[in-house]
Amino acid sequence: MAIRIEVCQTNLAKHASTAKVFDRLQSEFPNMEFNIEYIEMKCGGICGICKNTPYALVSKKFITGISADNFYENLKKYLLGLLAENPVPR
Numbered sequence: 001m002a003i004r005i006e007v008c009q010t011n012l013a014k015h016a017s018t019a020k021v022f023d024r025l026q027s028e029f030p031n032m033e034f035n036i037e038y039i040e041m042k043c044g045g046i047c048g049i050c051k052n053t054p055y056a057l058v059s060k061k062f063i064t065g066i067s068a069d070n071f072y073e074n075l076k077k078y079l080l081g082l083l084a085e086n087p088v089p090r
Helices: 009-014 018-028 047-052 068-085
Strands: 002-008 033-039 055-058 061-064
Touching: 002 009, 002 018, 009 018, 009 033, 009 047, 018 033, 018 068, 055 068, 061 068
Parallel strands: 002 033
Antiparallel strands: 002 055, 055 061
C-alpha cells in the first residue's frame, strides 16, 4: 500500500520540524511505502492554518496539528486507520 503525502514547501519552511515528523513516520511504519511530494501549492485561502500549524494532504485528506507532536499523532492515527482498512501483507 502506497500512501501519497503532499507537503507544501511554504508551510514546510514555516514549520521546519515537519520534516522530522515524516522521518519519524517512516521509521515507525517501515513496511508502508510513502510517496512524499514536496510541492509548491497555490494559496488555498488557509493562511491562518498555514501560518500557525504544520499540515499535509495524505491521500487527499487534510491533516494538521497545533504542534509537531500533535501533527505526528494526527498523522499516525490517520495512517493506523488506513492500515486497518488495508492491512500490509507480511
